[in-house]
Amino acid sequence: MVHTIVTGPHPSHPGACIEKHYYNSYVNHNNPGNEQSTVSSGLLSDISKAIIGEYQAIYCYDILIQQTSNNKLKKQIFEIKNDEIRHFQTFSQIFTSLTNKQPIVQLTKKCPSNFKSGLVSAFIDEQETVDFYHEIARKTSNNYIKEQFQQAAFDEQNHAVWFLYFMNHTN
Numbered sequence: 333m334v335h336t337i338v339t340g341p342h343p344s345h346p347g348a349c350i351e352k353h354y355y356n357s358y359v360n361h362n363n364p365g366n367e368q369s370t371v372s373s374g375l376l377s378d379i380s381k382a383i384i385g386e387y388q389a390i391y392c393y394d395i396l397i398q399q400t401s402n403n404k405l406k407k408q409i410f411e412i413k414n415d416e417i418r419h420f421q422t423f424s425q426i427f428t429s430l431t432n433k434q435p436i437v438q439l440t441k442k443c444p445s446n447f448k449s450g451l452v453s454a455f456i457d458e459q460e461t462v463d464f465y466h467e468i469a470r471k472t473s474n475n476y477i478k479e480q481f482q483q484a485a486f487d488e489q490n491h492a493v494w495f496l497y498f499m500n501h502t503n
């Protein structure tokens with residue numbers, strides 16, 4: 333299902349609030365008068381960290397794809413990379429809708445030097461990201477942000493299982 337972020341304050345008159353639309357302000361869906369004008373800086377820094385993590389993963393998975401000659405693995409890691417691109421785009425869009433700014437992204441760590449250590453690192457990173465995204469989803473009262481991070485956490489859990497499988501089935 334496609335959700336839309338509607339820019340601007342939540343409408344206050346009855347019936348104007350469309351279900352499955354998410355307003356770009358901190359508003360209780362069922363209580364439009366209860367608005368907060370500020371976005372928590374903790375949430376913004378968590379979203380920034382998530383965006384950088386996705387960016388780093390996309391970069392390292394590209395290298396991982398080059399480090400194996402196994403076409404099945406290449407294809408599967410390519411699909412995982414596409415999920416990370418989708419997450420990156422979604423989180424960047426959320427960041428921009430909250431701040432009116434583009435997120436600043438830069439690589440903060442080096443990718444592992446070989447395929448085997450790359451798989452282990454990817455597995456650990458995916459598992460840690462599952463916890464981190466569930467934590468963000470729990471902390472926010474914004475339903476759209478909550479859903480996006482929950483959905484991404486399920487994807488990362490699936491990625492972790494794939495990387496564990498690759499670790500056990502490659503030499």
Ligand SMILES: [Fe+2]
Binds near residue numbers: 386415416419484488
């Ligand atoms: Fe991701």
Ligand SMILES: [Fe+2]
Binds near residue numbers: 416458487
């Ligand atoms: Fe992932």
